[in-house]
Amino acid sequence: MKPLPVSLYTGDVGHMRHHPRRHSLRYRMVSLLTDIDGTARNDRGIAGFAFDRFAPVSQHAADHGRGHGALRDWVRSRLQQNGIDFEPGRIQLLAAPRVLGIVFNPVSVYFCHRADDRLGAVLFEVANFHGGRQVYAFDVPDDTATPLRFACEKTFFVSPFNPVEGEYRFRLDRDEDTLRLGIRHYRDGTCIMGAILQAERQALTTRSLWKAQLAQPLNTLATVGGILFEALRLRLKGLRTYAPRRGSTDTLPRGL
Template identity: 50%
Template sequence: MTPTAASLLIGQVGHTRRLPRHHSLRYRVASVLVDIDGPEAPRSEGWVFGFNRPGLVSLYTKDHGSDKSPLRSWVEQRLKEAGSTSPIGRIQLLAAPRILGLAFNPVSVFFAHNPQGDLAGLIFEVSNFHGGRCAYAFPIEDRADHEDAQYLETSKRFFVSPFNPVDGHYRFRLSRTDDQYRLSIQLIRDGDVVLSAAHTARLKPLQRRALQSAAWLVATNTTRIFFGILWEALRLRLKGLATFAPRRGTSDTLPGRH
């Protein structure tokens, strides 16, 4: 899983709730995969795409990580805290871009590579509707299967959905080639899979032509994600699912804290 050129990802996200009621949803989504800095960082494409500047579609590194440090330092620190000892070279971020200045990223993924280009670490940055963010970091350098799908597990420690308490653990499976991407996440509690989610997409070069060819999908991306989640939450409430409140004073409700 080596670095790739800046890419536009067109695909879909699906959720399936298994307990205590069965419920599923699907929606199309557009994402971008870019280097966060250095000579490989993407070039802005006029008014169509802006990197750290305004554009119809834009991506700002300040929307991720912590306000207290540069994004590269934040990634390196999160991986170091998780046990990584590898020096970090290129860092790529996969996220939903801003559309007309607005964005919501339920899950963003950082791919950290060592100077030789091998995958050295992964960070899943999870956001909720309360403005809170949490990072789940995983060193990869001791694995022999850098190019294969990555299977990772960790305890859940962050409030995401009002229909799930903060307990259980996550199981991640991530694979990426030069033209395909798949991330699946399972929430497991007491040995049962409560919820599963998957993001599948195809990669295209992040160029003006690709953005224009997917103009309608890209233009409605933020609205689709935001209101799609709210609509499905209403449907779950009508099915009688109990709700849980976020933990006040924690990263669940403190924007940008990790």
């Protein structure tokens, strides 16, 4: 996977809960793939869009990582913390943008490329409704493998209907036109639930941006509203709920 030009992705997110009750949820999603710094982080010529300043649609580095300081330094420290030893070149971030200043990203993906543009690592930044964020980092020894597959222990509270315990399995496939990201949560060898994003890529231009916004005018609010409505339905189905661990990364993004 080589770095791509600044891009807009439109597609569908599907959730399927398998245990202890079957339940599904689907919603539309608009995301951006952009460099986190450098000359490619250029918003000139895209009306109504900006990096790191207010605009009807914008992307802010402060919405990720520690929420302050250079995002590259934070990514580098996360790589080192996970034993991934290379100096990243271009780092690209796939995330939903702010719309009228509002944003919520359940999962953001960092593509960390080597100096020769080969993909060297992938980071998944997971957020919850309690203000917490956690990162799962993986090295990519062979960037020609298709799809990329990763697995790790689940260490972070996300859904009130699942305890922290379990295992995540990630499946990531991306070419120049499409992206497919699947995440499954296993516990005691059983798949509890899964989520999948299937999206199509196009260049980020004034036309493509506003076409996407007209089709999905309240990107973040629609996502959050849909998740909360489905949570109510699950509660009515009698699912047990769990609380986040206070004082941990479940509620403290600065702990990253």
